[in-house]
């Protein structure tokens with residue numbers, strides 16, 4: 276049943292593409308409507324409503340209210356066959372938009388600064404295309420509109436709600452518009468694409484006192500300075516130089532006056548890695564270091580460590596399906612980019628742990644149009660030409676997999 280054992284279908288550019296190009300104005304309009312009304316995780320009510328309303332108008336079977344605001348649309352091909360899922364995230368970020376465009380965010384302090392408005396539009400119009408061309412594929416396509424990717428994570432509750440069951444999903448694909456790649460390119464690779472994302476918070480308890488009488492104190496600032504330094508030895512000395520990992524202390528708060536030795540210091544940080552084995556090694560070393568440094572200075576500590584998202588690991592076969600589809604029609608010299616890993620995290624990883632699949636990056640930057648700001652920037656925006664390319668890749672993956 277799996278496409279990996281099949282030869283890719285011949286690419287006929289006179290098919291599919293003109294139909295998708297004709298959808299472009301409606302696609303852009305929908306994306307801009309979503310962009311104007313961004314909503315934070317698990318509060319995507321207007322977004323979800325708009326998606327459901329379109330699916331309803333188009334006569335596409337769908338279920339709403341999954342994991343609060345999630346939706347699953349089901350589209351059946353003309354004959355029985357495998358089940359492919361396509362996943363899109365719908366949430367926005369707590370950022371004040373600084374773009375001066377007619378479709379700028381109308382929700383104060385909330386912005387689609389990561390392109391999830393585009394993901395939703397691509398997935399919705401992929402549903403529209405497939406529903407109008409059931410003769411082009413066998414089996415079933417499930418389109419999963421997911422809440423809260425930016426945190427605390429909508430993928431896991433959707434899986435727990437059974438979105439990969441009945442009919443059981445054989446494979447899943449998904450994309451992220453990517454301003455780190457130029458428009459017309461696709462970043463896809465087998466194996467690790469994005470890193471596991473974990474966090475920690477640590478309170479170091481010393482003993483406060485007079486800034487000029489240190490011998491009576493345990494200086495929590497000095498202890499935490501040693502901790503911050505020593506934590507960097509994890510990546511330098513406990514991780515193979517051939518592996519990738521990051522330990523970042525992003526917050527450090529201590530002290531209130533220049534002549535007072537602070538009794539407590541609080542720090543928090545993030546840990547990223549690809550290799551699941553590091554998921555055991557890094558937290559263990561982190562605690563050993565904090566514990567050892569604190570003990571040697573007579574301080575105590577409290578440590579809270581949590582795992583947010585596992586690494587995004589692509590299945591070799593499905594990644595090859597996406598790569599072969601993309602390489603057949605991406606026309607720029609850069610083409611398909613295999614070196615596209617990032618230490619960013621994504622809860623698509625939970626879907627990829629449950630079923631084989633592939634997450635890929637769809638190049639969306641266009642510096643000529645000043646559309647190249649990084650993701651999560653208040654001036655982030657992308658070239659909307661990418662939307663149609665996204666639909667075409669999805670549709671061609673469906674045709675190749677579902678036959």
Ligand code: NI
Pocket residue numbers: 389390391424451
């Ligand atoms: Ni994102």
